[in-house]
Amino acid sequence: MLKMQKSFSLLLLALLAVVVFIFVLWRIDSNPRTDDAYAYADTIAISPEVNGRIISQPVRDNQRVHKGDLLFQIDPRPYQAALKQAQAKLEGLNQQIELTQRSVNAQKFSADSAHAAIASASAAAKQATATLRRLEPLLAQGFASAEEVDQARTAKLSAISKLDTLKLQARQAKAGVSGVEALVAQRAEVAALIEVAKLNLEFTEVRAPFDGRVASLKTTVGQFASAGKPVFTLIDTSHWYVIANFRETELKNIKEGTAAQVYLMSNTGVKFDGHVDSISYGITPEDGGNLASGLPDVRRTINWVHVSQRFPVKIRITNPDESLFRVGASAVATLNTRS
Structure with a gap:
């Protein structure tokens, strides 16, 4: 009798393990999650359209600026x-x-x-x-x-x-x-x-084309600026994204508009809502062919086992906190494919 009870208990545990395993698989399939993600925002290189010496630069590195603010001025006299x-x-x-x-x-x-x-x-x-x-x-x-x-x-x-x-x-x-x-x-x-x-006289004043934050400013008043040569970078802080690299086996249920929830490693207690903006259609493979440059380069973590490739999924954040979001900051993303 005792032996039968032990067999029944083992069978029950096995069934429970199978149910838990199926639930976990369903959960992973319906809510794929990855910590291979980072914060991203569009950036532009601020370059003058005319040559000249910088006579005014009212901004500093990492400063927040608004659309239309004067970034720097080139000597207008010529x-x-x-x-x-x-x-x-x-x-x-x-x-x-x-x-x-x-x-x-x-x-x-x-x-x-x-x-x-x-x-x-x-x-x-x-x-x-x-x-x-x-x-x-x-x-x-x-x-x-x-x-x-x-x-x-x-x-x-x-x-x-x-x-x-x-x-x-x-x-x-x-x-x-x-x-x-x-x-x-x-x-x-x-x-x-x-x-x-x-037009050239107007170009001597370089103004911010959108709200953003100055980055990589490494010059000051007196520097000679050349037309088309970047002076610094301007980050577009009006829209923030998280680039999350999901396995190719998880892409079948991911579509544009899929709901997402992300948090940043700098503050794991704050969650941000978002949705899938787009899904990448190309990356640079490690072991095949020569493709056009400029494609994302996503490294595999195991070289001796054939693992699923990862493709970038661009998630647009609907409620970003500019004090927390920085380009390249580590993030964790979870998608709700059932929505």
């Missing part, structure tokens, strides 16, 4: 001088265009006068030709003298000659009419240079 020079050149061009336009108007008036003189000379030539044609038949009949005919012939030749001369002068006057198109094109070019100069 760009102010360039703007004044371009504006003076534009003013000179405007005056030159005005004077040239007056000259063009005079040239056009001269050309128009030449055309009017041609019309008058053409009418005189026609009249002289008609007079000669009337007198030549009368000479044979004795109604006109030879002198009158000669005078009419001379008048015709003189009128034609004057007409030819006026036509030549008209062509010369027309050819001499210039324009202001080239100067107008130059004015457009100078106007564009003025806009560029204004």
